[in-house]
Amino acid sequence: QVQLVESGGGLVQAGDSLRLSCAASGRATSSYTMGWYTMGWFRQAPGKEREFVAAISRHGTNTYYTDSVKGRFRISRDDDKYTAYLQMNGLKPDDLAIYYCGARLNSYDYDDPQKYNYWGQGTQVTVSS
Numbered sequence: 001q002v003q004l005v006e007s008g009g010g011l012v013q014a015g016d017s018l019r020l021s022c023a024a025s026g027r028a029t030s031s032y033t034m035g036w037y038t039m040g041w042f043r044q045a046p047g048k049e050r051e052f053v054a055a056i057s058r059h060g061t062n063t064y065y066t067d068s069v070k071g072r073f074r075i076s077r078d079d080d081k082y083t084a085y086l087q088m089n090g091l092k093p094d095d096l097a098i099y100y101c102g103a104r105l106n107s108y109d110y111d112d113p114q115k116y117n118y119w120g121q122g123t124q125v126t127v128s129s
Contacts, residue, residue: 002026002037002118006101009123012091016127020086022101022120035059038107039077039084040116043097043125050100052111054086064110068094091127098122 008020040055054075055064063075074087102116109115
């Protein structure tokens with residue numbers, strides 16, 4: 001089992017920045033095994049389905065973003081710290097959602113939440129205009 005815990009959410013104004021963290025524990029707690037997991041960030045706004053935001057492949061080889069966050073968000077990982085990050089700049093009211101971190105061992109269909117095996121509990125991001 002892999003346990004994930006998100007943190008870093010909060011209430012900000014439009015244009016502000018936040019950095020979300022996703023800390024892994026359990027089976028992933030060695031830098032070697034952590035590196036084998038694809039890490040993804042998803043979000044769920046009120047009344048909407050969970051949607052893909054960004055993903056980073058094994059060992060950080062590739063990164064992927066949904067179009068609406070390209071150029072504003074950046075996903076990264078530090079496998080020695082068993083942590084993935086989502087740096088969010090230029091936040092907009094449309095970014096308001098609960099942000100979830102997911103982990104999986106393969107990287108195909110990285111934008112499909114059904115393909116992720118492990119999830120955190122989520123962290124709330126609220127952006128006021």
